[in-house]
Amino acid sequence: xxxxxxxxxxxxxxxxxxxxxxxxxxxxxxxxxxxxxxxxxxxxxxxxxxxxxxxxxxxxxxxxxxxxxxxxxxxxxxxxxxxxxxxxxxxxxxxxxxxxxxxxxxxxxxxxxxxxxxxxxxxxxxxxxxxxxxxxxxxxxxxxxxxxxxxxxxxxxxxxxxxxxxxxxxxxxxxxxxxxxxxxxxxxxxxxxxxxxxxxxxxxxxxxxxxxxxxxxxxxxxxxxxxxxxxxxxxxxxxxxxxxxxxxxxxx
Amino acid sequence: xxxxxxxxxxxxxxxxxxxxxxxxxxxxxxxxxxxxxxxxxxxxxxxxxxxxxxxxxxxxxxxxxxxxxxxxxxxxxxxxxxxxxxxxxxxxxxxxxxxxxxxxxxxxxxxxxxxxxxxxxxxxxxxxxxxxxxxxxxxxxxxxxxxxxxxxxxxxxxxxxxxxxxxxxxxxxxxxxxxxxxxxxxxxxxxxxxxxxxxxxxxxxxxxxxxxxxxxxxxxxxxxxxxxxxxxxxxxxxxxxxxxxxxxxxxxxxxxxxxxxxxxxxxxxxxxxxxxxxxxxxxxxxxxx
Numbered sequence: 001x002x003x004x005x006x007x008x009x010x011x012x013x014x015x016x017x018x019x020x021x022x023x024x025x026x027x028x029x030x031x032x033x034x035x036x037x038x039x040x041x042x043x044x045x046x047x048x049x050x051x052x053x054x055x056x057x058x059x060x061x062x063x064x065x066x067x068x069x070x071x072x073x074x075x076x077x078x079x080x081x082x083x084x085x086x087x088x089x090x091x092x093x094x095x096x097x098x099x100x101x102x103x104x105x106x107x108x109x110x111x112x113x114x115x116x117x118x119x120x121x122x123x124x125x126x127x128x129x130x131x132x133x134x135x136x137x138x139x140x141x142x143x144x145x146x147x148x149x150x151x152x153x154x155x156x157x158x159x160x161x162x163x164x165x166x167x168x169x170x171x172x173x174x175x176x177x178x179x180x181x182x183x184x185x186x187x188x189x190x191x192x193x194x195x196x197x198x199x200x201x202x203x204x205x206x207x208x209x210x211x212x213x214x215x216x217x218x219x220x221x222x223x224x225x226x227x228x229x230x231x232x233x234x235x236x237x238x239x240x241x242x243x244x245x246x247x248x249x250x251x252x
Numbered sequence: 253x254x255x256x257x258x259x260x261x262x263x264x265x266x267x268x269x270x271x272x273x274x275x276x277x278x279x280x281x282x283x284x285x286x287x288x289x290x291x292x293x294x295x296x297x298x299x300x301x302x303x304x305x306x307x308x309x310x311x312x313x314x315x316x317x318x319x320x321x322x323x324x325x326x327x328x329x330x331x332x333x334x335x336x337x338x339x340x341x342x343x344x345x346x347x348x349x350x351x352x353x354x355x356x357x358x359x360x361x362x363x364x365x366x367x368x369x370x371x372x373x374x375x376x377x378x379x380x381x382x383x384x385x386x387x388x389x390x391x392x393x394x395x396x397x398x399x400x401x402x403x404x405x406x407x408x409x410x411x412x413x414x415x416x417x418x419x420x421x422x423x424x425x426x427x428x429x430x431x432x433x434x435x436x437x438x439x440x441x442x443x444x445x446x447x448x449x450x451x452x453x454x455x456x457x458x459x460x461x462x463x464x465x466x467x468x469x470x471x472x473x474x475x476x477x478x479x480x481x482x483x484x485x486x487x488x489x490x491x492x493x494x495x496x497x498x499x500x501x502x503x504x505x506x507x508x509x510x511x512x513x514x515x516x517x518x519x520x521x522x523x524x525x526x527x528x529x530x531x532x533x534x535x536x537x538x539x540x541x
Contacts, residue, residue: 052428059351086430096421098440109429112439158425165429 002029004071005169005199006051011065013046013055020046022223023065028216033195035210035231036203038220038246044203047220048171050074051201052088053081069169086113089162089170089198094178095154097146097161102129102138105146105157109165124164131197132160133190152183156190163194170194172202176209188213207247211235219243291515298513307477308510311502315477317514322479323392323487324461324521327471330396330483331460332453335404340449342404343411348437367405372465374402379469393483395471402466403456410452414445447533454529458522464491474500490518 006028013021021043028034036044049055050067053074067074069088086109097105106125115121125142129135134156138149146157155175162170172191176184191200191213204210210217211231218228219240227234227243238244306316350356378398388394418441426436442449464472472492480487497511498504 054424054428057424057427082430082432085428088428090425090428092421092425092428094421096419096425098422098425099444108426108431108439112426112429112431112435161425161429 002031004028005030005069006201007068008047008050009066009068011047011050011067012063013043013050014060014062015058016060020223021050024225026218026225026228028199028201030199031195031197032216033191033200033202033214034216034218035214036201036218036220037205037207037210038226040205042220043223044218044220045173048173048201048203051169051171052085052090054090056081082113086165087167087169089165089167091155091158091162091170091172091175093174095151095158097149097154097157099145099147101143102146102149102157103142106161106164109161113165124166125160128160128164129157131163131194132156133186133193134160150183152179152186155179155183155187159187159190159194167198169199169201172200174203174205177205184209207235207249219246221246288519291512291519294509295512295514295516298509299516303510303513304517308475309477311507312475312497312510313501313503313506314510317488317490317493317510317517319477319479320488320490320493320514321517321521323472323489324491324518326392326480326487327395327399327467327489328457328460328525330392331399331403332456334397335400335407335456336453338400339404339407339452340411342408343415343449344437344442346408347412347415348433348441363405363408366401367409369402370465371402371463372468374398375466375469377401378466383470389484390469390471390473390486391484392471392480392487395467395487395489396483398466398470399460399463402463403459406455406459407452410455411445411449414448414452415441417448418444443536446536450529450533450536454526457525457529461522461525462491462518464495467492490514490521494518 004027006026008024008026011021011024011026012019024047026047036048038044046055050063051069051074055061055063063075066076069084072079072084074084098108100108103125106128107121110121110124115124126135129138134153137153138144138157141148146154149157155178159170159175175191176187179187188209191202194200195215202210202214214231216228217231217234219226219234219238219242221242227238227240229239234243235247238247303316304321305318307318309315346356346359350359375398378394378401382388382394382397383390386394388397422440422444423436426440427433431439467489471486472489473486474488474496476486476488494511494514497507497514501507
């Protein structure tokens, strides 16, 4: 069996009194893509953000159980959150490049993590933009503002920005939901490429997208992980009736 | 009522509303131009090289207002040096660190109250604390601190608002890349907020250069035809000089043109500072987009 990169063990999360995640047990292996699907409010984004502790920023969040990334318990008191987030890249729903130049956007993660070597920064910026399949479109305007790019390009820039700090896991929260179909196709292609080097978890509301890009699919409903299996199985032969109803569009 | 009639009345009420809005806007601009025009017409004749660079002479009916210009610039600089860092740092603390709780609400309502305190009260307070208790005497230091206190709430509030308008998703993006909170504030949030923070600075400079009451008992000299040597010197200042020329000079009629000239210079200084700050603001905004 391949290395387990991302894991949740009997993980519960509460927003105040509301339990958003219930006894989640989950594993994702190295170099796989897992899609999180389920109706809005089912907890899939919450679980995603529990792997890099972005939930810490919300008031009144409480957790029990553990999530692990690279075998390290994410919520352990000894864990340095900034170090953890270096290992876990994140791409958000709406493209959110910094109002800086294209180059500086990608270099940002390196700079804040103490990389000073100019050549190294330059090299990593170029490779990351290449990996994000954006190089040909921006190579002549690296000094231009990222805001001048189209939405799809901005999202690929955000992916490049996440790749620059060489994470091992990439979390994507509906990365293509704010994009047009052509940009979406490019992002999906890119995600598929990235699988070679990274472990990817992607939250999506788009069933076709989940079916197209992912190896595994996890279906969430009301804070519970209902079913987690190979994407093929989930979409052709789901065990749970709820899963079947959801993917066939009968609710959600 | 027929459909057509209904439509017409909708359109005419629309027209009426727009006309009203337009009228009100134009009359505000109109008033501003009347004031400006009045002062320019009356004051322009007084302005000369001697007026700008000379000392007041002959019971302030002749000569210039140079010491008052220098005094006002000193006070603006002094108060900003004091209030800007403190105000901006408080604003950052308020918006980036403090959670929405009673403590923050208390600070905020105190800040708002402070902004509403009449400037003469600041003057009295400054006199009691800086001039007497701390024994700075009537001095640039005491005046600057008093003016600084007065504009502190403006700077805190505009800083807070400027930071609040920075999209949260950018903060999240920064955290997700392993940046600490301080790095996020310094490298992402502040650069975006600078232009709006500068707005607070502009407002403060305008207030500081125009206020008379806070400097009345803390720094302003009735007649002092020389330049200050240190921050413990008294100075003349434009707004107070204007007040003196208009109400308590030795020969009010004779010093009237000097008064209009002083008013014009004061307005021009405020205008120039605003233009400068706007240029800086534009520079930062362009750098971002």
